[in-house]
Amino acid sequence: MKVKKVTRILSIFFTLVLINLSAYAKDNSSQNNKNFRWKVQSKTNTVYVLGSIHFMKKEVYPLSKEIESAFDKSNVLVVEADVNDVSKIDIEKLIRTAFYPENDSLQNHISQETYGMVRKEFEVFGIPQVIADKQKPWILALTLESLELARLGYDPNSGIDIYFLSKASGKKKIKELESIDYQINLLSGFSDNDQEAFLLYTLKDMGSLEKEVDTLMRAWKSGDTKSLESIITKNISEDRRLSSIYEKLLYERNTNMVSRIEGFLKTKETHFVIVGAGHLVGNKGIIEILKKEGYLVEQL
Numbered sequence: 281m282k283v284k285k286v287t288r289i290l291s292i293f294f295t296l297v298l299i300n301l302s303a304y305a306k307d308n309s310s311q312n313n314k315n316f317r318w319k320v321q322s323k324t325n326t327v328y329v330l331g332s333i334h335f336m337k338k339e340v341y342p343l344s345k346e347i348e349s350a351f352d353k354s355n356v357l358v359v360e361a362d363v364n365d366v367s368k369i370d371i372e373k374l375i376r377t378a379f380y381p382e383n384d385s386l387q388n389h390i391s392q393e394t395y396g397m398v399r400k401e402f403e404v405f406g407i408p409q410v411i412a413d414k415q416k417p418w419i420l421a422l423t424l425e426s427l428e429l430a431r432l433g434y435d436p437n438s439g440i441d442i443y444f445l446s447k448a449s450g451k452k453k454i455k456e457l458e459s460i461d462y463q464i465n466l467l468s469g470f471s472d473n474d475q476e477a478f479l480l481y482t483l484k485d486m487g488s489l490e491k492e493v494d495t496l497m498r499a500w501k502s503g504d505t506k507s508l509e510s511i512i513t514k515n516i517s518e519d520r521r522l523s524s525i526y527e528k529l530l531y532e533r534n535t536n537m538v539s540r541i542e543g544f545l546k547t548k549e550t551h552f553v554i555v556g557a558g559h560l561v562g563n564k565g566i567i568e569i570l571k572k573e574g575y576l577v578e579q580l
Contacts, residue, residue: 314503314579316557317347318567321576322545328354329541329566331557333500335429336438343443346580354552357448358544359441361460364449369460377468378419385413386420390476397483398424417475418467421482428489441554457537457555466533470525477521500557503579509561531564538569545575 316331328350342348351357362368380386387395398420402412405427412420426436436442448454470478485492499507537555544551560567571577 315344315347316500316503316505316560317350317580318560319350319578319580320541320545320570321578325545325547325550327541327544327551327553329553329555329560330440331500331560332360332440332554333497333557334439334441335434335436336440336443337433337435338438340438341443350580351444351447351552353550354452355549356453356455356544356551357444358455358457358540358551358553359445360457360555361463362445362454362456363441363460364445373461374464377464378416379414380416386415386417387413389472390417390479394476394480394483397480401483401486416468417472417479418470421475421479424486425482425489428486429493432490432493434493444552444554453549455551457540457553458533466528470528474525478525481522505561505567505579508557509565530558534559534564534566534569538566538573541566541570542573 318329320327320329330347330350380389386398390398398412399409401424402409407427412423415423445454495507498504537559541551541553544553555566559565562568567577567579
């Protein structure tokens with residue numbers, strides 16, 4: 281798998297988390313006409329925060345004038361990780377953490393039941409099983425979902441992050457909340473059991489992915505924070521095996537991201553922050569944490 285492709289897969293990972301959890305979301309779009317966008321103000325500065333969908337269909341563009349205006353007024357673009365800058369990637373480390381060495385394979389790290397499900401999915405896509413055998417469960421889960429999303433017409437190259445990174449290139453400063461290296465360390469750091477749990481959850485949801493993505497998109501377009509919050513809380517409580525995974529994937533990262541945003545609020549430059557929509561909702565989400573810290577926060 282080419283490094284550029286791997287970075288694109290990584291860029292959509294945290295949205296795929298939400299897709300996996302979205303089966304129980306309700307469509308409340310008629311109740312909310314807001315965007316998934318907030319204005320955060322300190323006494324001296326303003327930060328705009330946009331909830332991201334890391335993949336899109338091209339027809340979603342142009343975005344609303346309000347979103348574009350907030351970007352135009354900002355001096356700095358901030359993303360979770362600059363996926364366009366592959367020069368920051370340690371290729372040898374990526375290969376070592378995402379793929380098994382020559383004398384090892386996937387079958388040695390997951391149950392036969394899960395392995396059989398992987399074989400069936402790769403047969404659907406017409407891809408040789410030998411390609412799956414060398415991928416570790418965390419990257420394999422992303423590979424399978426990215427293949428299905430591509431089949432459904434969704435493209436990470438049309439994602440919100442990529443769109444604004446392209447607009448900002450050569451015109452605005454670009455900062456990262458995290459980095460590709462950080463995300464690789466996080467994903468590859470899970471135990472075999474945790475990685476298999478997430479892979480298994482992904483495999484079971486493949487058949488309903490199209491419906492779930494549509495639900496997620498409606499919630500994003502209407503600024504429906506309640507639906508996304510219910511997605512996360514309901515499903516984590518129903519599958520305790522995933523609770524420790526999502527604690528690290530969402531809540532611990534939320535705290536770290538808030539610290540970064542607070543740093544931006546202390547500068548004299550207006551920042552336009554793009555972060556996965558799931559990080560912004562709920563009592564442990566970025567928005568509520570910022571409110572508790574005393575900042576003026578308004579959904580627009």
